[in-house]
Amino acid sequence: MSARKPERAPDFIREMVAADVAAGKNEGFVATRFPPEPNGFLHIGHSTAICLDFGIAEEYAGTCNLRFDDTNPTTEDERYARAIEEDIGWLGFRWNGPPRYASDYFEQLYRHALQLIRDGKAYVDSSSEEEIREGRGTVTEPGTPGPHRERGIEESVELFERMRAGEFEDGAHVLRARIDLAAPNMKMRDPLLYRIRHAAHWRTGDAWPIYPMYEWAHPLSDAIEGITHSLCTLEFLPNRELYDWVVDNTRPGIEAGEPGSWSPRPRQTEFARLNVDYMVMSKRKLAELVREGRASGEQGIHGWDDPRMPTLSGLRRRGVTPESIRHFCDLVGIAKADKRVDIGKLEHAVRDDLNRRAARRMCVLRPLEIEIENYPEGKTEWLPAPDFPVDVGRRGSREIPFSRRILIERGDFEEDPPADFRRLAPGREVRLKYAYLVTCREVVREPETGRIRRLRCTYDPATRGGSAPDGRPVSGTIHWVSADHGLPCEARLYDRLFTVPNPEEDADFHEHLNPGALVVVPDACIEPSVAGDGSGTHYQFERLGYFVRDRDTGEGGRPVFNRTVELKDPWTRSQLRAEARAEEPAEVPGGSAPPGERAPQVVGEDTGRRDRDGIRRRVPELDERFRSYVSELGLPEEDADLLTGDLAVAGFFDAALAEGGSPRAVANWVVNELLRELKGRSIDDLRFGGPELGRLVGLVEEGDISGRMAKDVFRRMVDKGGDPEEIVRSRGLEQINDPEEIGDLVDRAVEAHPDQTARYREGQTGLLGFFVGQVMRATGGKANPEVVGRLLRERLK
């Protein structure tokens, strides 16, 4: 039994939070929030976000708010909010204080908006929806200002106040931020902040004829609540720039008009959403299934909590436990790459949990009667059966009745069994679990159809409890129920809702609905011990799978059991695989691509080079330098090209070169190291200039410091500025070149790692890097790696 908390490498968000706390940001306090819109039920895709938001708050003794993002009155409803609360609580999380609502902040949000207008950063636009869309431009073309963009502050204030007073029709005006209509990020092209909507809100009723957009309400709500880390999914990444804009252009003290800024200042971080094979995760599509299900009757989805649904309420009714969902989220992790997780992973998490907690019971789904000829008519024995197998290590047992007529699973008998069949067959003896060994003597058929009606068997009275005194081998153990005592019940066998791994890929996901996602077995039979159990009780039906008692009852009030997940069953799967193989025609040799051969990749045009060529055509000075770098300095064209894409970089290079280094080395440094630093910033923001870099290159070329040390020095110049010689001197970074001194270090490294030494000598020469790393680390990077490598090769021979 492994501990419940597996050691898991922290994800990038936890690393970030840990760093923030360590750096003392917000006095080390962590406040997160989970912000669902109450317009549908939570599904398993949300569980990663829930586990992350609430989990991080727990780990840092911080808080996590539950905030309903209820800014769109036409789609939202109270019943969704309540269902969301129930699901989060069921998962085992508790939110900080009462649930929050964006609608609680409507008044504040409104006042902040007025302030924004007064600051000249927002305006009322009276254009039509279509005009606004057109004015925004496209992803390739900038937008164009509409006629109201320069509307005066007073006029905008007045219009906005009248919007709030309800004087205008829906769509007559909107409030927009004045940012940048030419911004490459479409979200920054004067986003809408408020729209007029004469609709009753489920919480605020008719109090508001205008409603804030997500773009306005969300960052402000975070700021108002003092959220430190605002975590959301990847599709909001373009929103971050706007999120920051809103937070930076508003301030807590509205009336006073004092400058001030939000503290804590919330930061948005995005992670990839969770997708699971054979499921759909879009609330719209799930709502569609619920709506259509109501219309289509019996076979249709019965509601948000239909056990075929990926909703938390559906999974709950299916018998999935909150612990398994949380464990599943741990297994999946948090990262930034889009993911589609194997449904088998969820099933594993479910089995792993249920194996420990679900008591074993016996239930026969498709009964076949056996009559035990030598067992007295009318006799009943109550045989003890443990609730758990020994390996689970839990106590508890019940008694199950045994009689002359027993029901077994139809699939557990085979007249002409395959070689490795470990169940009942004519003349064979098997064990009825916890009862007796029985032998099949005769097959009784329906006279008309030839179908097997029942089996005649005999039992060995000496095997009571299931073990033979003589220790003879048995061909298998099967489950059973006494025909005279068993309880009729209904079993609902669930399977994946869709037949393809990614149903959302195609235009109409309905085509891939799995008609076999629910198979109802109305006439199953179960041992009587379960009669008094309540709905929600988990079981493992021996050899079948995990089941949970449903709240429904079947025909005549019989209990209903939902199959949560089947047991792993290599035998059935290998049978199915064999069948599939038999049906599929043998592969034609040479029909498909030969293994190991890869389709050649088409290499496209170098657009970066083309762009820089364009710049050089327009700036003769750069073009001149490009040509002289190639012809006079002997640089490769590729380097010369990168150095002459803009004047500042070329100038930096020239200044560095003037310090006397070789053109090739200086170019390498500029291209490989400087360009990285220039990614998020301009060359003017650098804390050092070309001459400093040139001197650094000089130190390397003179052999004063190693290339590796030079990178450390460079790092320091980036962070704090400074002169390379000075840094080297003050920190004692001079390179160790002395072979004798290095030889000692090499000896020590070899002696300290006998395992690796042996493996190296066996041919794992890739370990050389490991040894070099050891020596480099021991010297703080000061050893000359070339010398280290040479000596190591000699020593390890």
Added chain:
RNA sequence: UGGCCCGUAGUGUAACUGGCAACACGCUUGGCUCUGGACCAAGAGAUUCCAGGUUCGAACCCUGGCGGGCCAACCA
């Protein structure tokens, strides 16, 4: 098509920030077993998307390409 994000065994996530490509699921084989479950052991499976470059050394840094995703709602 412009901008941004992302490419590591079949799947998901790591790799001490440039030094032995690891863990989990799945798969195969064996052991054990009164569940063809669980458990235990072993194994297969990777051109770290591709091509150049920097470096003693690249999954990691630079350049380019390829592929996937997101963004032009008065939705969130």
